[in-house]
Amino acid sequence: MNVRRALTENTGVKLIAFVVAAFIWFNASGQQQVVRMRTVPVVVEGLPDSLTITGPVAKSAEIRVSGTRRQLLTMGFQRVEVVIDLAGIAPGRQRIALGVGNVRVPSGFDRRNVVVMSPLAVDLVIERMITRRVPASLTTSGKIPDHLVAIGDGPEIEPAWITVRGPQSTLERIRTVPTRPFDLARVKSSEPRAVPLDFDPLLISCNPNAVTVRMNVAEKGQRVLANVPPTVLVDNEDMDAVVLPGAVSITVEGPATQVDSLTSGDVSVLLNMSGKKPAQYTMPPEVILPQGVQLVGISVDSLTVRLTRKKRGK
Numbered sequence: 001m002n003v004r005r006a007l008t009e010n011t012g013v014k015l016i017a018f019v020v021a022a023f024i025w026f027n028a029s030g031q032q033q034v035v036r037m038r039t040v041p042v043v044v045e046g047l048p049d050s051l052t053i054t055g056p057v058a059k060s061a062e063i064r065v066s067g068t069r070r071q072l073l074t075m076g077f078q079r080v081e082v083v084i085d086l087a088g089i090a091p092g093r094q095r096i097a098l099g100v101g102n103v104r105v106p107s108g109f110d111r112r113n114v115v116v117m118s119p120l121a122v123d124l125v126i127e128r129m130i131t132r133r134v135p136a137s138l139t140t141s142g143k144i145p146d147h148l149v150a151i152g153d154g155p156e157i158e159p160a161w162i163t164v165r166g167p168q169s170t171l172e173r174i175r176t177v178p179t180r181p182f183d184l185a186r187v188k189s190s191e192p193r194a195v196p197l198d199f200d201p202l203l204i205s206c207n208p209n210a211v212t213v214r215m216n217v218a219e220k221g222q223r224v225l226a227n228v229p230p231t232v233l234v235d236n237e238d239m240d241a242v243v244l245p246g247a248v249s250i251t252v253e254g255p256a257t258q259v260d261s262l263t264s265g266d267v268s269v270l271l272n273m274s275g276k277k278p279a280q281y282t283m284p285p286e287v288i289l290p291q292g293v294q295l296v297g298i299s300v301d302s303l304t305v306r307l308t309r310k311k312r313g314k
Helices: 003-008 011-030 069-075 256-260
Strands: 033-045 051-054 060-068 081-085 092-097 114-118 121-137 148-150 156-158 161-167 193-196 205-207 210-214 217-228 230-233 239-244 248-255 268-272 280-283 286-288 294-298 303-309
Touching: 051 161, 148 248, 217 256, 230 239, 248 256
Parallel strands: 033 081, 230 268
Antiparallel strands: 033 060, 051 121, 060 114, 092 121, 121 161, 148 217, 156 210, 161 205, 193 210, 217 248, 239 303, 248 294, 268 286, 280 303
16 A cells, blocks of 8 residues: 555544544543642731731742642642731740641642641741830941031931831840931032931831931131130139240131131130149140131140249238
């Protein structure tokens, strides 16, 4: 017989026969009992809002599934989970056993055909959630540009207090909530800037989660104040004091508008001789400046003070 003719005759009938045979084989194969290992997610449900879990929790579990090949093939397209139901749980250390009752399977599948292989139990630490108010603290980096100077008492933070919620053991250790680094080098003016708080959102929540920071700055000015006479402080009216040199020059810097308006009368160069006996002393002076003004330099490092007793009249 011609082989080619045998292959090409009655093509339709042969195709139908092939499909029927394949269907019978697939159906028979689908009824075959098999066992498979699967990795499935672990899901925690039912935990009251007043409680939280601290410490690690298993993310997945290994289960053994038995059934027909068709059942397992169908099951593979649907979600299977190991569920830990914490409804009614109490604070403290808890061990939760895992078994077939914890497995959530697709509708129609007999969960008795599922065995949890690992973990067989999970250890959980359950804590109460508490709320506290703690101050915000500014974390800085860099320095203010050289042409600017900070004025006032430093950066202003708004709001100054943050409402923090989290596990009791965690919040008991928190004294402040820091910000992410605030780069002083980027300060150009006194305009406020929003700065996020630096915290782990997996551990705590903060309300608000950012603060407004205002760094009050001004253009820096520098000036030399000449011929400032030193002031000697004595606690004995019978003492006379002579200072050499009799005047000094000091260099100051601060906000330009403030520095420009300074006079020699606005600063003090002090020599505290309280409790000193008559003698000659060499000592550095103490310079007192208005708030916001800083000392850059002084014309002398030290001054000579000669203390003598006043001559009493006859």
